[in-house]
Amino acid sequence: MKKELVTLKKIAQILDLSTSTVSRALNDHPDISEATTKKVKQLAQSLNYVPNIFAKGFRKHRSNIIGVIVPNITHYFTTTMVRGILEEAAIKGYRVIISESNNDVLKQTEMLNTMMQFGVDGILASLTKMTRDIDNILPILNKVPLILFDKVSNKIPCTQITINDEEAAYNAIEHLINIGKKRIAIIKEREFSYTSEKRFSGYLKALKDHDIEIDEKIIISVDDISLIQGKRMANHLLSIKKRPDAIFAITDSAAIGVIQTLKKFNINIPEDIAVVGFSNSSHSTIIEPKLTTVDQPGEKIGKNAVKYLIEEIESTTDILTNKMIEIKGNLIIRDSTFKV
Amino acid sequence: MKKELVTLKKIAQILDLSTSTVSRALNDHPDISEATTKKVKQLAQSLNYVPNIFAKGFRKHRSNIIGVIVPNITHYFTTTMVRGILEEAAIKGYRVIISESNNDVLKQTEMLNTMMQFGVDGILASLTKMTRDIDNILPILNKVPLILFDKVSNKIPCTQITINDEEAAYNAIEHLINIGKKRIAIIKEREFSYTSEKRFSGYLKALKDHDIEIDEKIIISVDDISLIQGKRMANHLLSIKKRPDAIFAITDSAAIGVIQTLKKFNINIPEDIAVVGFSNSSHSTIIEPKLTTVDQPGEKIGKNAVKYLIEEIESTTDILTNKMIEIKGNLIIRDSTFKV
DNA sequence: ATCGTTCCCGCAATCGTTTGCGTGACAATA
DNA sequence: TATTGTCACGCAAACGATTGCGGGAACGAT
Numbered sequence: 251m252k253k254e255l256v257t258l259k260k261i262a263q264i265l266d267l268s269t270s271t272v273s274r275a276l277n278d279h280p281d282i283s284e285a286t287t288k289k290v291k292q293l294a295q296s297l298n299y300v301p302n303i304f305a306k307g308f309r310k311h312r313s314n315i316i317g318v319i320v321p322n323i324t325h326y327f328t329t330t331m332v333r334g335i336l337e338e339a340a341i342k343g344y345r346v347i348i349s350e351s352n353n354d355v356l357k358q359t360e361m362l363n364t365m366m367q368f369g370v371d372g373i374l375a376s377l378t379k380m381t382r383d384i385d386n387i388l389p390i391l392n393k394v395p396l397i398l399f400d401k402v403s404n405k406i407p408c409t410q411i412t413i414n415d416e417e418a419a420y421n422a423i424e425h426l427i428n429i430g431k432k433r434i435a436i437i438k439e440r441e442f443s444y445t446s447e448k449r450f451s452g453y454l455k456a457l458k459d460h461d462i463e464i465d466e467k468i469i470i471s472v473d474d475i476s477l478i479q480g481k482r483m484a485n486h487l488l489s490i491k492k493r494p495d496a497i498f499a500i501t502d503s504a505a506i507g508v509i510q511t512l513k514k515f516n517i518n519i520p521e522d523i524a525v526v527g528f529s530n531s532s533h534s535t536i537i538e539p540k541l542t543t544v545d546q547p548g549e550k551i552g553k554n555a556v557k558y559l560i561e562e563i564e565s566t567t568d569i570l571t572n573k574m575i576e577i578k579g580n581l582i583i584r585d586s587t588f589k590v
Numbered sequence: 591m592k593k594e595l596v597t598l599k600k601i602a603q604i605l606d607l608s609t610s611t612v613s614r615a616l617n618d619h620p621d622i623s624e625a626t627t628k629k630v631k632q633l634a635q636s637l638n639y640v641p642n643i644f645a646k647g648f649r650k651h652r653s654n655i656i657g658v659i660v661p662n663i664t665h666y667f668t669t670t671m672v673r674g675i676l677e678e679a680a681i682k683g684y685r686v687i688i689s690e691s692n693n694d695v696l697k698q699t700e701m702l703n704t705m706m707q708f709g710v711d712g713i714l715a716s717l718t719k720m721t722r723d724i725d726n727i728l729p730i731l732n733k734v735p736l737i738l739f740d741k742v743s744n745k746i747p748c749t750q751i752t753i754n755d756e757e758a759a760y761n762a763i764e765h766l767i768n769i770g771k772k773r774i775a776i777i778k779e780r781e782f783s784y785t786s787e788k789r790f791s792g793y794l795k796a797l798k799d800h801d802i803e804i805d806e807k808i809i810i811s812v813d814d815i816s817l818i819q820g821k822r823m824a825n826h827l828l829s830i831k832k833r834p835d836a837i838f839a840i841t842d843s844a845a846i847g848v849i850q851t852l853k854k855f856n857i858n859i860p861e862d863i864a865v866v867g868f869s870n871s872s873h874s875t876i877i878e879p880k881l882t883t884v885d886q887p888g889e890k891i892g893k894n895a896v897k898y899l900i901e902e903i904e905s906t907t908d909i910l911t912n913k914m915i916e917i918k919g920n921l922i923i924r925d926s927t928f929k930v
Numbered sequence: 931a932t933c934g935t936t937c938c939c940g941c942a943a944t945c946g947t948t949t950g951c952g953t954g955a956c957a958a959t960a
Numbered sequence: 961t962a963t964t965g966t967c968a969c970g971c972a973a974a975c976g977a978t979t980g981c982g983g984g985a986a987c988g989a990t
Contacts, residue, residue, distance in 0.1 A: 255946090257945095257946060257947090258946065258947065258948095259946075259947095267969080267970085268969070268970045268971075269946085269947075269948090269970095270947090270948075270949075270969080270970065270971080270972095271968080271969055271970070273946095273947060273948060273949090274948090274949090274969085277948090281967080281968060281969070282968070282969075283967080283968060283969090286968080286969085300707045301946085301947075302648075302709075302945085302946050302947070303647075303653075303707070303708055303709045304644055304647040304648035304651075304653070304709060304945085304946080304947095305648055305945070305946035305947045305948090305975095306946080306947060306948085307643075307644040307647075307648075308642075308644035308645055308647075308648045308945090308946080308947075308948095308975055308976075308977095309946085309947050309948050309949090309974085309975060310947085310948075310975095311644075311975085313643075313644070315687070323669050323672055323673055323676070324666065324669045324670060324673060326664065326666070329663050329664045329669060330664060332663055332688075333663055333664060333690060336663070336688065336689060336690050337690075340689070345687045345708060346687060346688060347655070347685045347686060347687050347688075348672075348676065348686060348687075348688055349676060349680070350673060350676050350677075367640040367643070368643055368685060369642075369643045369644060506876060532873065533872065533873060533876045536846060536873045536876045536877050537876050538878065595976090597975095597976060597977085598976065598977060598978095599976075599977095607939080607940085608939070608940045608941075609940095609976085609977075609978090610939080610940065610941080610942095610977090610978075610979075611938080611939055611940070613976095613977060613978060613979085614939085614978090614979090617978090621937080621938060621939070622938070622939075623937080623938060623939090626938080626939085641976085641977070642975085642976050642977070644975085644976080644977095645945095645975070645976035645977045645978090646976080646977060646978085648945055648946075648947095648975090648976080648977075648978095649944080649945060649976085649977050649978050649979090650945095650977085650978075651945090
């Protein structure tokens with residue numbers, strides 16, 4: 251546990267140099283001659299020198315840590331984004347600390363603050379659903395770069411990275427139309443959710459473009475978009491007089507709930523009612539029939555988020571950037587909308 | 591971005607005290623009178639003082655960060671453990687940095703080293719499958735506390751936390767026997783895997799205890815225990831002359847592969863062949879019939895891992911602890927073994 | 931009056947690294 | 961020769977918190 255630390259001073263003593271020279275040599279400072287630089291680096295190597303991270307951070311006010319906050323780390327899609335974040339961060343020499351907000355707004359702001367106090371160089375956040383009180387988040391912006399991904403909010407002036415939800419939803423609906431569906435229901439979220447709204451507007455746009463009547467009765471809003479709610483809403487949709495012939499659930503889990511109750515009532519999928527989800531979760535190939543859904547390239551989102559964040563961290567200018575980046579999601583057609 | 595930092599010195603100046611007094615006051619040092627302690631704390635509060643984490647770590651050689659390494663963060667069970675880790679760590683005032691080894695041994699050792707250099711106070715690791723070259727891991731033990739969880743290795747002298755794999759497997763097999771199954775196959779891992787071996791020995795023990803013949807032909811070993819392999823091995827098991835009447839797959843994903851091919855051949859589950867998995871993954875209730883499996887309390891494992899790790903971190907003695915902790919997993923009986 | 935305690939608190943060093951500034955050696959230029 | 965410039969490096973301060981040591985004040989006991 252003791253293990254005599256190797257420090258700049260030690261290297262300096264051995265080489266009969268000053269610590270400053272050693273430091274500069276290791277950092278490729280132009281003031282230092284090639285010869286000594288080489289000498290220093292060699293010794294450092296052989297002594298297995300590692301710079302004291304604390305002293306370094308202490309001086310430079312840099313931790314090389316980025317903080318990540320997600321609502322629920324248990325969701326498969328979230329983990330794929332996290333994977334992308336970890337990869338890209340490792341490449342760029344950053345470590346990642348992760349927190350889970352459990353969709354609790356208070357916890358979320360608390361975590362933002364802890365992370366700040368803890369000295370992260372930047373924060374990547376995927377917001378909880380009902381993040382309305384932006385006031386708690388805005389102060390962060392002046393202190394440390396913040397980038398939102400996946401669950402974003404256009405009320406916050408910072409760069410944001412999402413799926414092209416609207417377009418992807420549009421494509422999904424168009425696919426349903428192409429296979430002959432004319433009465434397409436949607437199950438979306440009631441609480442304001444950026445992604446839900448985007449997908450909804452893609453839905454509306456597609457219907458309009460194909461001159462299909464929009465019927466409020468088959469536009470279903472739920473509080474939490476879960477498997478259970480999918481079941482409930484499918485039940486509801488079966489009970490109305492003019493049944494839909496397709497159901498677009500804003501989320502795979504809801505779509506799976508829908509499929510499960512349709513099967514319970516022996517409704518043929520996709521002939522009687524087609525179903526499409528959103529996420530390409532791992533469940534979508536386990537359920538039968540396999541679910542048509544939108545694949546979201548999580549790793550790509552994660553990587554991009556890190557890329558933009560580090561850009562902001564290492565930029566010298568202090569202006570808030572405010573880009574909106576969209577990553578393309580792809581419709582994956584499976585048995586729930588298409589029979590071979 | 592500038593934002594005049596609040597430091598001990600500033601507080602000291604305002605209160606006309608020395609920084610040392612302020613420091614001690616904030617740390618509840620007995621030398622400081624109640625009155626001044628109170629005064630200092632109040633001012634610190636109102637000034638929104640946060641100790642500079644770098645300076646603190648610099649002095650105390652403590653980062654209050656623990657490193658976590660997992661093979662694959664995408665697995666549901668892994669995320670539940672991570673959740674437990676995050677929760678417990680947050681409570682204890684530690685941050686968590688996570689890395690993914692992707693089941694790559696080289697990456698794993700590299701990550702261990704990076705984390706060490708980075709100054710984590712301790713490391714929690716779930717090992718990659720084929721971690722044989724313990725040599726890369728042993729040096730870590732002298733430098734920083736290490737605890738293994740889930741994927742462990744009894745070759746490494748440190749405390750380890752697992753499910754009671756053997757017992758749980760025993761219970762699963764006993765359940766199969768109780769519902770009348772007499773010829774029970776197992777699909778396990780070929781490569782040495784601590785958990786696989788444990789589950790296998792539970793299987794053997796249960797069969798012996800119930801005087802059931804052990805048949806090598808229905809003991810299947812595979813390289814990677816995946817859904818695909820589940821399908822393949824199910825095919826194989828169907829092809830042998832004395833078919834099994836139950837299949838115990840060491841893993842949910844393999845069990846799901848098994849179910850999928852059994853269904854393809856119109857074999858009744860569980861009447862003809864019962865299936866049980868291990869993990870209680872989220873897939874196990876999506877598949878039909880719903881899968882009987884062993885629920886592993888991931889959060890509990892995570893929490894315990896953190897608890898023991900912090901214990902070691904904060905202990906003053908330097909002796910390597912070497913406890914084996916087992917967390918109980920519970921058999922969850924569903925349709926794949928039991929018809930109502 | 932002197933001594934010994936106890937209670938509170940300040941001084942100053944310290945951790946390892948970075949960095950502004952200074953300096954000596956030497957070469958180039960006037 | 962005197963001046964200027966460049967190169968390569970050293971000095972020392974600084975970052976903010978912690979901590980061993982020492983010391984003054986107050987008080988009681990002798």
